[in-house]
Amino acid sequence: MSVTASPSLALAQPAGPAPVPLEKAALTAVALGLLALLAAAFDADPARARLSMYAALALVSGGTLAWSWQVFGRGPAGVRQHGLWQRASTARGAIAWVTGLVLTGFYVVLYWFPGLLENLIRTLDPFSQALRHKAADQWFLYGTFYTLAVLLMGGRALWKYRHSPYQRIRTASVMFFQLGFAFLLPGLLLAFQQPEYYFSYFWPLKYDYLFPGTVSSLVQNGGLGVFMVFWGGLMSLVATPVLTYFFGKRWYCSWVCGCGGLAETAGDPYRHLSDKSRLAWKWEVRIIYTVLVVIVLLTVLLWVGASGAVPALEATTQPLSKAYGFAIGAVFSGVIGVGFYPLMGSRVWCRFGCPMAAYLGLLQKHFSRFRITTNGAQCISCGNCSNVCEMGIDVKQYAQRGEPIIRASCVGCGMCSTACPRGVLNLENGPREGRYQGSQLIHADSLRILS
Structure with a gap:
């Protein structure tokens, strides 16, 4: 009988082994790293805050990798699901709620109160100057944390699923695209005074890439900007249907996309929490296709307004695009999409809100092999x-x-x-x-x- 069908039955399953000293030491290092991160956030002295940040990153990285190796790298290979519904961290217990509140709070502060992160942002100035030739901002801080999470938890996944060639290659793929295409390459483009462009994100997920304002801005940057517009249009409207026909939506959602990359790595401990009920499926269909219809209509209306055919339309569509960016681009994809990992599973955004997933899903169901x-x-x-x-x-x-x-x-x-x-x-x-x-x-x- 499925564990997800009856959590009470899972309680009868044998619990996992008690933590060994090395595992406890690794978790202690992670805890100390988080404390050092907290110290960096509230330390007014720049040099001391930067030292705390470096110590935090080293402790969290080393502790996470050491714990992953101890738990998954030393034992026999294979998927082990013992005790998932017995742990407070993976069974919607107190630890899960605290984790969800911390993640949600971080996204709220990141989007609407970035001033509270100023000390943390300034600690990354040397790194940002070296990569992008400009000072750090809240999005560079977020990108650094995001990429680090994918890499560290990707290492965990490589050990956990080392018996599966498919999982090893797929995990390495999302780590590569996040580090190379979603972090380093956009930074290098800024260093060469070019537009910050994410080649691994396409419309309608990166919805503004086919908005008239973005297209016009990119074209004004010369040949590279024109190529970026061409790349975005080609990948969204031509390559996506073709690749989905042959490989299904997995070519993007599980191999390339940064949202999926975070879900498959940092969200892996929570994958069993996804609701399997028919009611959840009904809400999934209602919400995700509504979001897809909204962004398609908004894109069309923006182009009609920009063409001048309906002069009054441009003044109406601009506030609509901002409202979409707030409700879907920020609240849904960030605050809910990641903050609710410990409570609703790792693919809340992909399952209920991502317009790219809806677009790919229609192609997969009706036209794919x-x-x-x-x-x-x-x-x-x-x-x-x-x-x-x-x-x-x-x-x-x-x-x-x-x-x-x-x-x-x-x-x-x-x-x-x-x-x-x-x-x-x-x-x-x-x-x-x-x-x-x-x-x-x-x-x-x-x-x-x-x-």
């Missing part, structure tokens, strides 16, 4: 597959019936296949013919042919 095939005859109904699905898909129900999984929400992370002890689930990019045909039907057809 991608599917997850199942072999119902081999399924033992352990529920591991459903437990690890961060998108709220009750995978076990498909596996029991031997039906292929073709869902718009599936990001192709492959964790269901990785966690299956029987090899029941397989990610495939097969021909569209027979795409919806279950493996049991295929098996029956084979028997008829053999007889």
Whole structure:
């Protein structure tokens, strides 16, 4: 029986082993690092604050990697889910609530009260000057923390899933794109006095990249700006449908996207918390496609207004774009999308609010070759597959019936296949013919042919 179907039954499962001294030492280092970070935030002396920041980053990084190696790197390889519903950190207990409040509070301060982070921002000035040739700001601080989280928790994932070549390569991919394309490259562009551009984010996720104001600003920067506009349009309107046809939405959501990268690394401990109920799925469909429709209409209206065909429209659409940026770009994707990891799972934003996920999902469900095939005859109904699905898909129900999984929400992370002890689930990019045909039907057809 699935652990997610009945948390009370999970309490009967044996708890994980008690922490060993090395594990405790690593966690102590992380705790000391967080205290040093707090000291840097409130220390008015710049030199002392910078020293505290460097100590914090070293302690948190070293402690996280040491803990990950101790817990996942030394023992036998494989997906271990013991005690998930017994820990206060992963079962919506007190630690989870405190973590959620801290994350939510950080995003609120980052977006609307950045002055409170001034001391932390100034500690990164030397790094920012070296990379971008300009002083640090709140977004450089955020980008540094974000990238560090992906890299450190990516190291954890590499140890945890080292038995799976697919998971190793996929984790390395999101780490590479976050560090290279979403952090270093935009900084280097600023160093060469070029527009700060994120080549791994596309419309409608990075919604303003196809807004007339952004397009006009980029074009004025010369050849590189023109290429950026061309790249954004090509990736959004041409490459995305083509790549999704062949590989499903996983090529982006689980391999490239920074939002997905954070969810798959820092959010991995919370993936089992995603709601698998039909009610949650209904709200998912209502909200995410509404967001997609809104951003498509807003983009069209902005271009109509910019064309001058309807003079009064431009004055109306500008406030609408700001309202969208506040409600969706800040509150939903940041405050809720990450702050609610410990309470609702790691893909809250991807599942309920991301317009790129909705766009890719429509393509995947109706036009793609991608599917997850199942072999119902081999399924033992352990529920591991459903437990690890961060998108709220009750995978076990498909596996029991031997039906292929073709869902718009599936990001192709492959964790269901990785966690299956029987090899029941397989990610495939097969021909569209027979795409919806279950493996049991295929098996029956084979028997008829053999007889």
